[in-house]
Amino acid sequence: MNLSEIIYAFFGAMTLLGLFVDLGLLSKKNKIISFKIALIQTLLWVSLALLFMLYLWYEEDKNHALQFLSAYVMEWSLSVDNIFVFIIIFSAFKINQQYHGRALLIGILIAIILRVLFITVGLTLINQFHWIIYIFGVFLLYTGFKLFFSNNDEEFQPQETKVYKWIKKIFPLTNHDGAGKYVVYENGKKRYTTLFVVVVLLAFIDLVFALDSIPAVMGISRDKLIVYTSNIFAVLGLRSLFFLLRGAVSKFDYLQQGISIVLVFIGIKMLLENWINKIMDKDHQTIFSLIIILSCILGSIVYSIFYQKKGSPKDIK
Helix, strand or coil, X not given: CCHHHHHXXXXXXXXXXXXXXXXXXXXXXXXXXXXXXXXXXHXXXXXXXXXXXXXXXXXXXXXXXXXXXXXXXXXXXXXXXXXXXXXXXXXXXXXXXXXXXHHHHHHHHHHHHHHHHHHHHHHHHHHHCCCHHHHHHHHHHHHHHHHHHCCCCCCCCHHHCHHHHHHHHHCCEXXXXXXXXXXXXXXXXXXXXXXXXHHHHHHHHHHHHHHHHHHHHHHHCCXXXXXXXXXXXXHXXXXXXHHHHCCCXXXXXXXXXXXXXXXXXXXXXXXXXXXXXXXXXHHHHHHHHHHHHHHHHHHHHHHXXXXXXXXXXXXXX
């Protein structure tokens, strides 16, 4: 085995360990996950990610390790936006809390498969046609400015999305969660429950968020190992983060602005890549990027805690 295969094997072993502890030891089927358990699960996934970073530092070098940390922090912070939308989806379809964990797990596993495909295509295109990186840069600039000035007072309506309308058109649906089942039979006819609808929506919404986050990660590193592992670690931790933050996520009023600044920064970095490479080596670029990302994300969270927007909605439960 070469070094890359060894690192992938180590990553796979850590992922399986995390899933065993998270799902096998800390989670019980159709049981509501408490704040305490969610905190333990979140610390588990963050600890595994940091341990993997240290392993990269040992096996590769400091630059690869810090690139992974930057990409992971970027993905992790974007997960908070995912969580807010996930909460709305569960609420809109009136899914019993005891089924949230299983629906999230299946939705996230589907999302990981879709993300891997999306990352593979993206990296292949960049390697074949380097100029695509400039398109990604412009896209991130547009997304960042739009996100910074957007009005998030209008609540997301799951039933108004094209995906839900497509599901409704293709599948015969019921108006209940089927007591935890995805398919039920009513009057001898097969029907798909709202729990099935939610799983599909969760996977799709995560992929929509990936349209922003994956190009952003590619702006940090184009090493497929870094892009794959940072994404998968962040997404696997999304389930526990949902249960940890679902009562407080609406407090992060200014996180959106922090994320938007990071997206603009990475977009500029992509567009000026050749010029930046002439004045700053890769190690210093990675450290500088990490400082910017951490400062924007942590700064926006701290600012949100002390300065809540006027008229902000109460926490969603």
